[in-house]
Amino acid sequence: MANSKYEYVKKFETDDRLSPSSWIVVRIDGCHFHRFSAEHAFAKPNDENALNLMNSCAVSMLEQFPDIVFAYGVSDEYSFIWKETTQFYQRRARLLLPPFAFRKSKLLSLSVSYFTSAYVMKWKEFFPHNELKVPPYFDGRVVCYPRAKIVQDYLAWRQVDCHINNQYNTCFWMLVKLGKTEREAQEFLKGTQAKDKNELLFQQFNVNYDKLPQMFRKGSCIYRKKVNQILLFFCHIGGRSGEVGRYWKSCHENSKQGGCGTHGYNRPQVLERAPVHPQ
Ligand code: DGT
Ligand code: MG
Ligand code: MG
Ligand code: MG
Ligand code: MG
Secondary structure, three states, rough: OOOOHHHHHHHHOOOOOOOOOOOEEEEEEEOHHHHHHOOOOOOOOHHHHHHHHHHHHHHHHHOOOEEEEEEEEEEEEEEEEOOOOOOOOOOHHHEEEEEEEEEEEHHHHHHHHHHHHHHHHHHHHHHHOOOOOOOOOEEEEEEOOOOOHHHHHHHHHHHHHHHHHHHHHHHHHHHHOOOOOHHHHHHHHHOOOHHHHHHHHHHHOOOOOHOOOOOHHHHHEEEEEEEEOOOOOOOOOOOOOHHHHHHHHHHHHHOOOOOOOOOOOOOOEEEEEEEEEOO
16 A cells, blocks of 8 residues: 555654563443542442442453453552463454554543443443432553562552441541541541551441442452353352462462362452353
8 A cells, every 4th residue: 555645643653562472451440430429419428329339340341352251449549460471452463463462542432431421321331310410530550560470469459448447437427427528537547557457447336347338449350250151159258368360369269170160269249240242
C-alpha cells in the first residue's frame, strides 16, 4: 500500500507493549467516588446496591473478555487478572507485534471503557429509584507480574486494605451516628489498633465485627468454574489475612489440572452464577 506523506505521524506513537509471559493486572478505580457516593446518597460505610452493581459490571467483564481469569473487588475498585499467556489483541496486532506482546493502552482503555459503560447501563437495575445524576468515570492502571506468587500477594494486599478500611469506616460512621462530628470521630480513632476497634464496636455498639456481611469485610471475587457447563462464580472469600490471594493461587494451580479447587481453604460462598456466552 502506498504511503502517504502523512504516514510519518505514526512514528510519534510510543511503544507500550506489555512484557511477555507475565500475569497482567488491570485495576480500575472510581474517580472522585467520595463525591459520587454522596451525590447518590450511598449508604455509609457500605452500600450493598453499589457494591452489587460493581460486582455485576465485573461479571460482564469476564463474559466479554475470556482471557480474564479472576477478579477481585472492594469499594469503588476492581482488579482484573488476565492470563499470563493472553492472546488478547494478539491477532489484530500480529503484523506489528511479536507473539504475546500487547499494547498497554489498548488493554487499559478497553477495560475502563467497558466497565464504565456497564456501570451506566446497569445503574437502573440496582438503583431503580435513584437517578444517575452525573457521569461515573473510572481510572485504571496496568501492572505485569512475572510470577503467580506475586499475583497472590497483590490480591492479599488489596484484601488486607479492604479489611483495614472497612473496620475503620464501620467504627467511624458508628461514632458519627452516636453524635460525634466527623472530626471528633477521626480524633477518637487516631492511633487505635485493630483489636481496639473490634472492642469499641462490641462494647459501645454491640456489634460483632465478624458477623458483618462478608461482602463488606472481605470484598468479592469472580472466576470461572467448570461444573457441567462453564459458569462464572461470584463469591466472597477469605479473611483479614488476605486469603483471597492464596485462594487465587489454588484456583490457578488446580486449573492446570482442569478444575478450580478450593483444597485447604475456606469454601467460597457462591452468591450468583452467570453463564458465560459460548465463544
Ligand atoms: P479518587 O479515586 O482518587 O478519584 O478518589 P475517591 O473519592 O474515589 O477515593 P477512593 O477511591 O480512595 O475511595 C473510595 C471512595 O468511595 C470513598 O470516599 C468512599 C466511597 N465509597 C465507595 N464505596 C462506597 C459505599 O458503598 N458507600 C459509601 N457511602 N461510599 C462509598
Ligand atoms: Mg483513584
Ligand atoms: Mg476512587
Ligand atoms: Mg478506591
Ligand atoms: Mg477502531
